Amino acid sequence: MSSFEPTAISRSRPPDLVSGYRLEKLVGAGGMGEVHKATQLSLGRTVAVKLLNPELAKDPSFIARFQKEAAALATLSHPHVVSIVDKGKTDTTYYLVMEFVDGPSLRELMRSPSMETPVLLRRMLEICRAIEYAHGRGVIHRDLKPENILLDQQAGGIAKVSDFGLASFLDDATAASRFALTSTHVSMGTISYMAPEQRVDAKSADARADIFSLGVILYETFTGEVPLGTFDPPSRKRGGLDPRVDAIVMRCLKPDPDDRYPSVTALIADLEPLVPGSLLSMPPLRLTRWQRAKHAMRRAARVTAQTAAGVTVLAAVGVLGVAYHRSGQVHTQEPLPGKVIMDTRLQDTPRNGPGRVEDVTPDKRRVTMGDGPDLPQMLVAGRTLSFENKALVFPPVEEDGASRVGRARVDVVGLVGGVARLTARVRAEAPPTTWKRRLKEVLNGPPPEPVASLGLMGREGRYVTIVHHGAGAPLSVEWSLGERSGAMLGLVAPESEARLELFVTEDGVMQAYVGQGKDQRPIAEPLNLGRDWQAQFAEAPAPAVGCIEGTCSIDGLTYTVDRPAPVTESPASPVVVIPQAPVRTVAANTVPAKAVVQKKPAPPPPPKRPPAKAAPVKTAPKRR
Structure with missing residues (x-):
């Protein structure tokens, strides 16, 4: 298999x-x-x-x-x-x-x-x-x-x-x-x-x-x-x-x-x-003298070509064998790209970049990277990250031994809420071909395809991300949320940049999309994370982008969260917590609290006194 x-x-x-x-x-x-x-x-x-x-x-x-x-x-x-x-x-x-x-x-x-x-x-x-x-x-x-x-x-x-x-x-x-x-x-x-x-x-x-x-x-x-x-x-x-x-x-x-x-x-x-059928077997035809001569000449030419090809193959095998021995390469099953990008062993380095952090409404908070005066902080790991023309760019790796993996996570607090939307325009491209890269391909084989990702990252290696495997390759959705992890293949990425989106409903259903407007399509099946979906990440997740190989460009990175409305409690009607029951469940179902807690009735108001007759001469007010 x-x-x-x-x-x-x-x-x-x-x-x-x-x-x-x-x-x-x-x-x-x-x-x-x-x-x-x-x-x-x-x-x-x-x-x-x-x-x-x-x-x-x-x-x-x-x-x-x-x-x-x-x-x-x-x-x-x-x-x-x-x-x-x-x-x-x-x-x-x-x-x-x-x-x-x-x-x-x-x-x-x-x-x-x-x-x-x-x-x-x-x-x-x-x-x-x-x-x-x-x-x-x-x-x-x-x-x-x-x-x-x-x-x-x-x-x-x-x-x-x-x-x-x-x-x-x-x-x-x-x-x-x-x-x-x-x-x-x-x-x-x-x-x-x-x-x-x-x-x-x-x-x-x-x-x-x-x-x-x-x-x-x-x-x-x-x-x-x-x-x-x-x-x-x-x-x-x-x-x-x-x-x-x-x-x-x-x-x-x-x-x-x-x-x-x-x-x-x-x-x-x-x-x-x-569908072409199988060829019927036929008895061999008797060849003429001229046909036999032609076959003999073709056979001699084929033997000569095979001998030359054999020498070339032996030389190539020797070169590849030395390169393989020196590299010490061991063929193992490669991990998922999202798992590589979200690896917690990558060391984060704080860096500020152009962006905007704003409260769109009292219950909606938004962060945008690439353009704005607020200079939000990002935690960059692995490869270098630059800001070019309002986009986050992982430039191609030029130095030998440098990290092939890059990740950048937005380090902004207050992104706690229910409904959430993460969008960006993503592109993954192979680096330009040079004689040095061609030589490496001969010795080490073709390099991996470039990969870019857009997703949400929490603690303890928990994440959900959309992976862009390059133009013309299927997009995928990967997730690792504690004991539950997996991946789903989806639609093919467009030839140009792909507009990707992660959307979470108020019920905690997360859906990944590609495209915009009438052309927007779901990439794969939705993930049902539950109403308390942010708890699946062990903390309020933050937007994260990544890149493996090649050049990755992320433009228009925007994350919007609708913060839940605060629960106001009247002092006269305290919330009663039933032992061994979740606080949230009881708080949502305990109405009214007076049915559980008996309070002393408030004293009746004093009886109204009849209004006093106006005196002809002003005097000091009567004591009540």
């Missing part, structure tokens, strides 16, 4: 955690659990072990969804579906054992511009056949996306559909009672691949929701883009693509389920004629 870097976490598990299996290494992680490469001790074969997050293993609804995935996989036996081997429970969590698919995901295949169109069409046909089979067995996937499709290199690169954690059964009423499912929503994946009806009510979505997802994947496979709003047909974006693919995609992406293909079988009927 391929490791997908944006969702992998560098954390190991005890090798003997699951009885009968030895965990070898972590190959992937997400919001619901982890996937480890492991060895089945009884047969000595390599398998994949999926562990449910120990915290989620305490929630019956998540346990039910985990068991539901096992039931869905046990129902299916198809060459293009990842097969299940075993399931069980440890002292702390639940696990699934599946076949290990040694190969990349479809997402990684999409990033290869040299991939030929016939190969991509064949892979899409394999995916469609897997979903056709699943639907025939009464299973709807409901979470189809490139990350959940693996390519088995040992089987010739064939596609295998995985991750049925959000699957449903056509007879979902029976499944709901069998697995004790609740309405708890799992924040996994991205809404970009969900059908419109699934976004409104996932339980009511039928098999046609998978057809919509297949249309999104089909479009993105050939164009590298997710179809949003008004988009061009795929044949206009990829040369040599049969225009008949346009009609297939457009029918899959119809907003009304009744306008889509009625079944995956009907979709395959239109797609299959476009």
